[in-house]
Amino acid sequence: MNLSKIKEPVEEELKTFQKRFSSELSSKVALIDLITKYILKQKGKKVRPMLVLLCAKMCGQINDRTYTAAIMIELLHTATLIHDDVVDNAKTRRGLASINAVWKSKVAVLMGDFLLSKGLLVSLDKNEFGFLKITSEAVKKMSEGELLQIQKARNFDATEETYFQVIKNKTASLFQACCVLGGSSVVNNKDELNALSSFGENLGIAFQLRDDLLDYTGRKKLLGKSTGNDLKEKKFTLPLIKALETAPKKESSHIMKLIKNERESNFETVFDFINNHGGLDYTIDKINEYSIKAIRQLERFPTSESKSSLKKLVSFISDREY
Amino acid sequence: MNLSKIKEPVEEELKTFQKRFSSELSSKVALIDLITKYILKQKGKKVRPMLVLLCAKMCGQINDRTYTAAIMIELLHTATLIHDDVVDNAKTRRGLASINAVWKSKVAVLMGDFLLSKGLLVSLDKNEFGFLKITSEAVKKMSEGELLQIQKARNFDATEETYFQVIKNKTASLFQACCVLGGSSVVNNKDELNALSSFGENLGIAFQLRDDLLDYTGRKKLLGKSTGNDLKEKKFTLPLIKALETAPKKESSHIMKLIKNERESNFETVFDFINNHGGLDYTIDKINEYSIKAIRQLERFPTSESKSSLKKLVSFISDREY
Numbered sequence: 150m151n152l153s154k155i156k157e158p159v160e161e162e163l164k165t166f167q168k169r170f171s172s173e174l175s176s177k178v179a180l181i182d183l184i185t186k187y188i189l190k191q192k193g194k195k196v197r198p199m200l201v202l203l204c205a206k207m208c209g210q211i212n213d214r215t216y217t218a219a220i221m222i223e224l225l226h227t228a229t230l231i232h233d234d235v236v237d238n239a240k241t242r243r244g245l246a247s248i249n250a251v252w253k254s255k256v257a258v259l260m261g262d263f264l265l266s267k268g269l270l271v272s273l274d275k276n277e278f279g280f281l282k283i284t285s286e287a288v289k290k291m292s293e294g295e296l297l298q299i300q301k302a303r304n305f306d307a308t309e310e311t312y313f314q315v316i317k318n319k320t321a322s323l324f325q326a327c328c329v330l331g332g333s334s335v336v337n338n339k340d341e342l343n344a345l346s347s348f349g350e351n352l353g354i355a356f357q358l359r360d361d362l363l364d365y366t367g368r369k370k371l372l373g374k375s376t377g378n379d380l381k382e383k384k385f386t387l388p389l390i391k392a393l394e395t396a397p398k399k400e401s402s403h404i405m406k407l408i409k410n411e412r413e414s415n416f417e418t419v420f421d422f423i424n425n426h427g428g429l430d431y432t433i434d435k436i437n438e439y440s441i442k443a444i445r446q447l448e449r450f451p452t453s454e455s456k457s458s459l460k461k462l463v464s465f466i467s468d469r470e471y
Numbered sequence: 472m473n474l475s476k477i478k479e480p481v482e483e484e485l486k487t488f489q490k491r492f493s494s495e496l497s498s499k500v501a502l503i504d505l506i507t508k509y510i511l512k513q514k515g516k517k518v519r520p521m522l523v524l525l526c527a528k529m530c531g532q533i534n535d536r537t538y539t540a541a542i543m544i545e546l547l548h549t550a551t552l553i554h555d556d557v558v559d560n561a562k563t564r565r566g567l568a569s570i571n572a573v574w575k576s577k578v579a580v581l582m583g584d585f586l587l588s589k590g591l592l593v594s595l596d597k598n599e600f601g602f603l604k605i606t607s608e609a610v611k612k613m614s615e616g617e618l619l620q621i622q623k624a625r626n627f628d629a630t631e632e633t634y635f636q637v638i639k640n641k642t643a644s645l646f647q648a649c650c651v652l653g654g655s656s657v658v659n660n661k662d663e664l665n666a667l668s669s670f671g672e673n674l675g676i677a678f679q680l681r682d683d684l685l686d687y688t689g690r691k692k693l694l695g696k697s698t699g700n701d702l703k704e705k706k707f708t709l710p711l712i713k714a715l716e717t718a719p720k721k722e723s724s725h726i727m728k729l730i731k732n733e734r735e736s737n738f739e740t741v742f743d744f745i746n747n748h749g750g751l752d753y754t755i756d757k758i759n760e761y762s763i764k765a766i767r768q769l770e771r772f773p774t775s776e777s778k779s780s781l782k783k784l785v786s787f788i789s790d791r792e793y
Contacts, residue, residue: 178615180622232584235557236577255558256621258580262554263614265587269607278600285591292585293500299578300502 152194155461158454159202162211166198166219173220173271176263184248184260188227191243196466197327198223200352203462204331204345206455207447211335217275218330221284224268226323229291231261280330287326294318298384305409307385309394313354320360321353328352344446348459351443355467358436361386365420366429367470377416383408387435389419392428400426440467474516477783480776481524484533488520488541495542495593498585506570506582510549513565518788519649520545522674525784526653526667529769529777533657539597540652543606546590548645551613553583602652609648616640620706627727629707631716635676642682643675650674666768670781673765677789680758683708687742688751689792699738705730709757711741714750722748762789 156163174185198219205215233239234247235257241247249257265288272281298315301307328349332342364379365388379386385393393401404422407415423429440463450456478485496507520541527537555561556569557579563569571579587610594603620637623629650671654664686701687710701708707715715723726744729737745751762785772778 176615178619178622180618181615229584232580236580256618258554258558259614259617259621262551262587263611263618265584266607266611266614269591269603270611273600273604273607276600278595278598281591281603282595285588285595289585289588289592292581292588293498293503295581296502296578296585297500299581300500 152196152199152465155458155465156199158458159199159206159211162202162206162215163195163199166202166216166223169216170198170220170223173224173267180256181260181263184252184256187245187248187251191245193243195223196462197226197323200324200327200349200459200462201331201334203455203459204328204349205335207450207453207459208332208341208345209335214275214277214280214334215331217272217277218280218327218334221268221271221277221280222323222327222330224264224271225284225288228261228264228268229288231257231264235261279333283326283329287322290318290322291320294320294322302383302385305383305385305405307390307393309387309390312385312387312390316354316357316361317350320357321350324353324356325349341449344449348443348446351439351446352463352466355436355439355443355463358387358432358439359467359469362388362429362432362436363470365423380408380416380419387432388423388428390428391431392423392426395428396422396426436467440464474518474521474787477780477787478521480780481521481528481533484524484528484537485517485521488524488538488545491538492520492542492545495546495589502578503582503585506574506578509567509570509573513567515565517545518784519548519645522646522649522671522781522784523653523656525777525781526650526671527657529772529775529781530654530663530667531657536597536599536602536656537653539594539599540602540649540656543590543593543599543602544645544649544652546586546593547606547610550583550586550590551610553579553586557583601655605648605651609644612640612644613642616642616644624705624707627705627707627731629712631709631712634707634709634712638676638679638683639672642679643672646675646678647671663771666771670765670768673761673768674785674788677758677761677765677785680709680754680761681789681791684710684751684754684758685792687745702730702738702741709754710745710750712750713753714745714748717750718744718748758789762786 171189174189176182176185201219201222202211202215205211205218230242231248234242235249235254238249239247240250247257248260252260268284269281272278272284294315294317297311298319301311301315325346326349328345329342332345336342361379364376364386367376380389393404396404400422404419407418443463444460447456447459493511496511498504498507523541523544524533524537527533527540552564553570556564557571557576560571561569562572569579570582574582590606591603594600594606616637616639619633620641623633623637647668648671650667651664654667658664683701686698686708689698702711715726718726722744726741729740765785766782769778769781
């Protein structure tokens with residue numbers, strides 16, 4: 150399964166999207182123009198605009214409103230990635246040096262704010278207030294989710310319940326917004342939009358579960374992602390939470406002590422602990438569970454190439470190696 | 472002249488504002504609640520909400536829409552201050568430790584994003600799309616202005632013209648938004664709103680000119696602002712720009728060399744250079760010029776306590792020592 154196959158039903162529309170997105174990014178300030186050109190070179194997977202376009206096409210005909218939605222979402226997503234890199238002091242993004250690495254943090258934070266306001270203005274200019282509300286709610290949830298995760302990490306307090314609360318907010322809310330916006334650019338049917346909302350949320354949960362699994366099992370890939378970051382930041386993700394819950398108390402408290410001591414060399418020990426106590430298997434089960442839930446939401450839509458691509462996207466996301 | 476005198480005509484309304492603002496900030500995420508309580512302790516001068524309220528009251532009766540505008544503006548302003556402190560690695564804000572100093576940068580960036588989205592949602596919930604457009608434009612201009620300033624600093628390129636372009640965008644645009652929002656919450660008269668827009672812009676320019684002057688002449692005050700920061704960051708502000716333009720070429724290039732070499736001990740030399748070549752006097756003249764422009768815009772409004780307070784606010788802002 151690869152993304153270019155999944156993209157096929159909206160290949161032309163993605164090109165139109167890309168053109169409009171690039172022209173949205175231009176500015177009369179030379180430094181902004183320079184940085185946006187650089188951003189356009191950092192070619193991401195474009196999962197979110199693809200999701201907007203596929204959901205719209207599954208419901209009917211892609212139109213001007215669909216592009217507005219896709220551009221707004223991609224602007225906001227790009228803004229949050231730039232802020233993330235500042236915050237994590239990340240040196241690379243999408244195979245190229247990060248904005249903060251090239252232009253320093255100050256420029257990166259400002260650039261993120263600029264793209265955020267651009268994203269808002271795109272929908273305000275088109276009087277798409279409904280779109281804006283959906284997206285602002287998503288942005289709010291994203292920061293709430295991240296802050297909740299940090300709060301829990303600092304208290305060494307994590308349960309499966311709060312974990313799912315965190316990932317629903319920080320990741321699934323934007324996927325959900327993509328699907329609802331794509332659909333509502335074309336139809337106004339409440340049941341269909343609810344199905345899309347649930348599809349997006351379950352897909353987003355599967356996406357983040359896979360991400361958190363790969364942080365333990367993935368090897369360093371071309372894209373520059375490495376393993377063990379969550380442990381370093383004391384983020385308790387599902388593999389670890391489950392193992393801590395399943396293992397004998399004594400063993401769990403030993404591992405907790407190791408994590409609090411934060412020696413880097415602990416990764417192998419923690420990995421073995423998680424593996425031995427079913428943390429990885431349980432996470433894979435959950436990825437499958439949420440993937441199935443997502444796909445089930447598509448049943449109500451008539452057969453189409455876009456629908457079949459959305460199904461493939463679920464598999465792609467839940468099997469991906471990067 | 473002091474602020475509590477200026478506040479008098481809207482004293483009660485500022486209390487109502489403060490109550491509503493506090494309740495807007497509450498969240499079910501404990502960490503967010505903790506930080507917002509801390510933010511409420513960092514008592515700022517509240518110049519911007521005061522400006523919204525005074526402009527509204529000068530035009531008519533303060534109402535629910537006025538409070539929405541004031542809350543939105545204060546949320547966005549607080550968000551940008553938090554991001555500024557991350558970017559400048561500032562340790563204090565309003566006499567207390569900064570958010571990034573207490574909770575680290577990651578939390579501060581996320582908290583800024585959270586407050587930004589809250590600010591948007593406040594106006595979306597009330598269907599105040601016009602307010603939102605005015606404010607998003609201002610936020611976009613603020614980041615554009617800051618980025619333009621950085622671009623110019625990196626090229627050691629500064630003219631009086633670009634300086635005014637920078638400060639109009641980065642500072643005056645939000646003052647302008649405050650005045651227009653305050654007025655338009657009450658009246659719909661184009662001429663009055665244009666006058667308020669121009670009042671706010673000129674006031675904002677005077678405010679930033681004074682800020683830039685104080686960066687050379689101000690002594691370290693209770694509020695913790697210190698001098699020489701602009702020079703350290705190679706920001707060319709009006710006092711320096713004017714002196715470089717006025718002084719004999721040879722002297723100017725000597726000073727430029729000193730600045731490029733970035734020795735901290737250069738501050739005294741640069742200060743004397745600016746003072747000897749009229750940079751400080753010229754800046755003071757400009758502050759007066761823009762203050763008078765601002766006050767002239769108020770002529771069309773009938774006599775009232777609020778109007779007289781707005782006039783006093785202009786004097787306060789252009790004479791302030793911190």
